[in-house]
Amino acid sequence: MTVRKTLRRGREGTVTPPTATGGIARLAYEQAKQARLNFGALLKDAKLTVQQVSDDSVRVPVRSQIQFLNLVGAALQRDFLGIQLAQTVDLREVGLLYYVLASSQNLGDALHRVARYSALNNEGVRLIYRQPPKDCFCYV
Numbered sequence: 001m002t003v004r005k006t007l008r009r010g011r012e013g014t015v016t017p018p019t020a021t022g023g024i025a026r027l028a029y030e031q032a033k034q035a036r037l038n039f040g041a042l043l044k045d046a047k048l049t050v051q052q053v054s055d056d057s058v059r060v061p062v063r064s065q066i067q068f069l070n071l072v073g074a075a076l077q078r079d080f081l082g083i084q085l086a087q088t089v090d091l092r093e094v095g096l097l098y099y100v101l102a103s104s105q106n107l108g109d110a111l112h113r114v115a116r117y118s119a120l121n122n123e124g125v126r127l128i129y130r131q132p133p134k135d136c137f138c139y140v
Contacts (some may be wrong), residue, residue, distance in 0.1 A: 022060030
């Protein structure tokens with residue numbers, strides 16, 4: 001599977017920054033609140049608002065989400081905060097992407113589907129799945 005960064009064009013043909021559903025930013029926001037960090041300053045530094053990280057119907061700029069996650073991770077002295085948060089989330093909260101994967105018959109089908117639908121979750125990443133040739137034997 002290949003990962004490609006993508007930009008999208010607005011109605012006037014201008015390039016608009018990619019957005020994401022913001023799930024990981026919301027989890028980081030909750031961590032910051034629980035740790036009693038000055039989350040207002042962290043949000044401001046990442047160019048985010050409380051509404052963006054508390055309302056799951058609002059999309060979040062990808063760059064700001066990454067910046068916020070890095071800031072919260074640094075404040076908590078947790079280098080792998082994103083991975084740690086991802087391990088705690090109920091996958092059903094991911095939404096459509098989870099159901100696309102869960103409804104797959106096998107791994108190949110799941111990878112093909114996640115490549116097709118991943119941009120809905122995060123416009124900043126485009127996954128490409130290439131199925132190996134039928135006569136290819138892969139050993140792990």
